[in-house]
Amino acid sequence: MCNNLPHNVNDLEYKYIFSNKSLFLRLLKRIDKIKIFKELTEENLELVDKNYVLPDFSEQESDLLYKARLQEEEVFFYILFEHQSTVDYNMAMRLLFYITDIWRDWLKQFDKNQFKNKSFKFPPVVPIVLYDGDNPWTASVNLKERIMNFEMFGKYIVDFEYILIDLNNPEEMVFKYKDVLSLILKLNKVRTCEELERLFLDLNEYLQGAKEKEINTLKICLPAALKELGEEKIQEARDILEYITGGEGIMPLFQNLRKIREEWYHEGIQKGIQDGLQQGLQQGLQQGLQQGLQQGLQQGLQKKELEIAEKMIVKGYSDEEIHEITGLDIEKIKELRAKHNN
Numbered sequence: 001m002c003n004n005l006p007h008n009v010n011d012l013e014y015k016y017i018f019s020n021k022s023l024f025l026r027l028l029k030r031i032d033k034i035k036i037f038k039e040l041t042e043e044n045l046e047l048v049d050k051n052y053v054l055p056d057f058s059e060q061e062s063d064l065l066y067k068a069r070l071q072e073e074e075v076f077f078y079i080l081f082e083h084q085s086t087v088d089y090n091m092a093m094r095l096l097f098y099i100t101d102i103w104r105d106w107l108k109q110f111d112k113n114q115f116k117n118k119s120f121k122f123p124p125v126v127p128i129v130l131y132d133g134d135n136p137w138t139a140s141v142n143l144k145e146r147i148m149n150f151e152m153f154g155k156y157i158v159d160f161e162y163i164l165i166d167l168n169n170p171e172e173m174v175f176k177y178k179d180v181l182s183l184i185l186k187l188n189k190v191r192t193c194e195e196l197e198r199l200f201l202d203l204n205e206y207l208q209g210a211k212e213k214e215i216n217t218l219k220i221c222l223p224a225a226l227k228e229l230g231e232e233k234i235q236e237a238r239d240i241l242e243y244i245t246g247g248e249g250i251m252p253l254f255q256n257l258r259k260i261r262e263e264w265y266h267e268g269i270q271k272g273i274q275d276g277l278q279q280g281l282q283q284g285l286q287q288g289l290q291q292g293l294q295q296g297l298q299q300g301l302q303k304k305e306l307e308i309a310e311k312m313i314v315k316g317y318s319d320e321e322i323h324e325i326t327g328l329d330i331e332k333i334k335e336l337r338a339k340h341n342n
Contacts (some may be wrong), residue, residue: 013188013221013224013225014063014083014130015063015064015083016217016220016221017184017217017221018064018081019047019064020213020214020217021042021045021047022042022211022213022214023180023181023184023214023217024045024064024066024081025037025040025041025042025045026179026180026181027165027174027181028040028079030173030174030176030177030181031128031163031165031173031174033163036070039070040068040070044068044069044070045066045067045068046066046067046068046069047064047065047066048065048066048067048078050065050105063081063082063083064080064081065078065079065080065081065102066078066079066081076123077123077124077125077126078102078123078124078125078126079125079126079128080095080098080099080102080125080126080127080128081128081130082094082095082127082128082129082130083129083130083131083132084129084130084131084132084133085131085132085133086133087131087133087135087136087137087138087139088139089138089139089140089146090146091129091139091162092139092140092141092142092143092145092146092160092162093143093146095127095129095143095160095162096143096158096160098127099125099127102125103122103123103125106122106123126163127160127162127163128162128163128165129141129162129163129164129165130165130167131164131165131166131167131168132167132168132185132188132189133168134168135168136166136168137164137166137168141161141162141163141164142159142160142161143158143159143160143161144157144158144159167185167188167189178202178205178206178208179206179208179209179210180206180207180210180214180215180218181214182206183199183203183206183207183218184217184218184221184225186199187199187218187221187222187225187226188225190225190226190229191228192229193229193233196226196229196233196237200237200240203240203241215241218241219238219241222234222237222238222241305326305327305328306328306336308325308326309322309326309328309332309333309336310336310340312325312326313333313336313337313340314340319333319334319337
């Protein structure tokens, strides 16, 4: 396992994740405090291909910038997204510098006569900070609190507030639903195999309704998210993800016997019904369908139990464990084991 990771590896990972418009839109709608993101669609979002590097902060640059347009009205604004893994007490000031640079850059498309006009206005910039560090976020979200004696100057001090998404907070709105966005963000907080197991036991729920490009993003960012668990766990996580999302049929990552048995039993029933329907239709309408269903169901279940038992023998399960999961007689299991050994 590599311990000498570049200082910005998590920044790069979040840039990749939220360059996916679908995932970024999920995030915006989840944190919509001002009720304006609800009108957005993927077609209204445009990723701005530019970084704003601050000369005052040599190792820091803006993470992501989106240009957004509302559907019904010709109103467009910028969304500035920043990721932080440590508390930065200058965050509000950094965001101010980014915002002024965005406006400066935006002005370049106009001549001086245009922006001197009374009706000329600047586009809104909505700053968002996502924090996934281990310690509580203690920096103020208001700019004015970085200005000395700001109370004395009242409304004449420049000020704004940024939206903070604190992944340390279990009540954070981004975790309100079990979906692919919550799964990705939780994966980035996984530090033990037990935490990973708890997530993957509910994987089907998290992936319900996920788009293919969102799942592909999840697969690609797995190594970075699970880097602290090592290559073996990363590969196991990939395998279970492939199993759940329709890849090669392999044994699940975690040996939760009851869950595995239910999944396999359900799969056997479905195959039995399929076989029964096909055979029943060939034999005739009512009688053939009933007989085919019963026979196909029985054959499908028996065949599936034998396939499962053979896989478990290869995996090194004991006769008792195989009996517990498949329901096969111990004698039949021993026959299969002897056949396999030969």
